[in-house]
Amino acid sequence: MSLIYFLVPFLLVIAVATVFTRDLLAAVIIFSAYSLIMAVVWQQLGAPVLALAEVAIGAGVTVVLFVVAVCRTTREEKV
Template sequence: MELLNVILVVFLIVCAIAVERTKDLLGAVIIFAAYSLTMAVLWLMLKAPDIALTEAAIGAGATTILFVAVISRTRRMEK
């Protein structure tokens, strides 16, 4: 179980760096959604199901939908 926690935390760090470095805004939103889902799994493993559910619903669900809606109305690539 400890190894899984370390792998998930390393994945979170990689996702955070990838979101910051990508120029494709839609790609950044997808990476951010993966970050949020991974964070929800970590909250669940820490025995905090209420926070995990909130993270999954708001972080990966609503925020991703709002970001995609905004990107659809603007340019996809950053200058």
């Protein structure tokens, strides 16, 4: 359970990094790291079912869908 104390600051930092990265491809890859950390958090909270689902869905499928969509649109974000 104490592992959560180490993971949660990472989670917040990575979420902020995803938001403020200009390169969309890089943001999507950072988002996949966010999902992986989330999976460990699920496992620590007693939900291994969700950990398995999050690894396959969040870090796998969603990121692939985002990458394909970024390839078909534009890669940099203008502010």
